[in-house]
Amino acid sequence: MKFARFHSIAAPAVVLLVVTISLPFATMAGGVSLPPEARQAMDLMYSGDPDAAIPIARRVQKDQPNHPLGYLLEAEALWWKRFCVSCEIRYGMVDAWKRGKDPGDDAYLLVSAREIEAAEALLARSDTAELHVYAGLGYALRARVYGLRGENRNVARASVKGRAEMLRALQLDPQQADATAVLGVYNYYVETLSPIVKLLRVFMGIPGGNKDEGIRQMELGARESIFMAVDARFILASLIRQYDLRYEQALAAVEPLAERYPHNPQFLLLAGNLNEELGRKAKAAEYFRAALASPAPDPACAARARDMATAFLASLN
DSSP states (O other), X not given: OOOOOOOSSOOOTTOOXXXXXXXXXXXXXXXOOOOHHHHHHHHHHHTTOHHHHHHHHHHHHHHOTTSSHHHHHHHHHHHHHHHHHHEEEETTEEEEOOOOOOTTHHHHHHHHHHHHHXXXXXXXXXXXHHHHHHHHHHHHHHHHHHHHTTOHHHHHHHHHHHHHHHHHHHHHOTXXXXXXHHHHHHHHHHTTOOHHHHHHHHHHTOOOOOHHHHHHHHHHHHHHOSSSHHHXXXXXXXXXXXXXXXXXXXXXXXXXXXXXXXXXXXXXXXXXXXXXXXXXXXHHHHHHHHHHTOOOSSHHHHHHHHHHHHHHHHHTO
């Protein structure tokens, strides 16, 4: 789920602008509603089993071939698989950093393109805030894999289009918390660009941002959004950890995810990483051991999580 990083050093976990289930602390907002099977698929993804979510997503596509939801669900499930195997430890942080093109990227980009096409086709008939959110998330789906691949211009184009969709959503419905959350990621992230990439931003006409406003918007999204409740928390924690060194605030954002999804190694590793930064070695070790024992069904994801958890545990000694 995010508008992916334009930096030259990495494209981390905060490329996660994605759909999510509503946590207990989230409220229904913006008139968005999801069928039970969609919530089931998203619960599986965030519980660490995206493979089990894909058949559900495809059933939604079969039942509603002209609606973007099923394609969004499948792309999100594919993303979690790709995100997990892209994670590694750099600079003492666990994140999904830059890599080259991967053979699986094409299938992911194809599904995200179908999501955008479905949303835009429906928008041509009905200009609603919810459909603009779907369209904006579709461009974010595209941006995050471009970010992993270091394709800065493609990231910028997709990000600007996604931002425009979310602004239109808020014009139609100022209470659209998902759109607010996405704009929060954009507003924070654009202010972290390196000087060279900021120059690229000016030449490409990419709008500027504001970090403080971005934090406020992500916090609102974490409380009130339907699609972005989980991602707003995860992205906020990742951003303020890396750029502001606000470890306590970042931990407060991510710990509810680790508690709700105790088998998702990404949430466990980030919570452990932050506890380690705060000098809480015993609590960090608890999270790292949980990640080490996490029953991730995807063998590649499970192996990567075990490697990182083992390395973090060794660093505590």
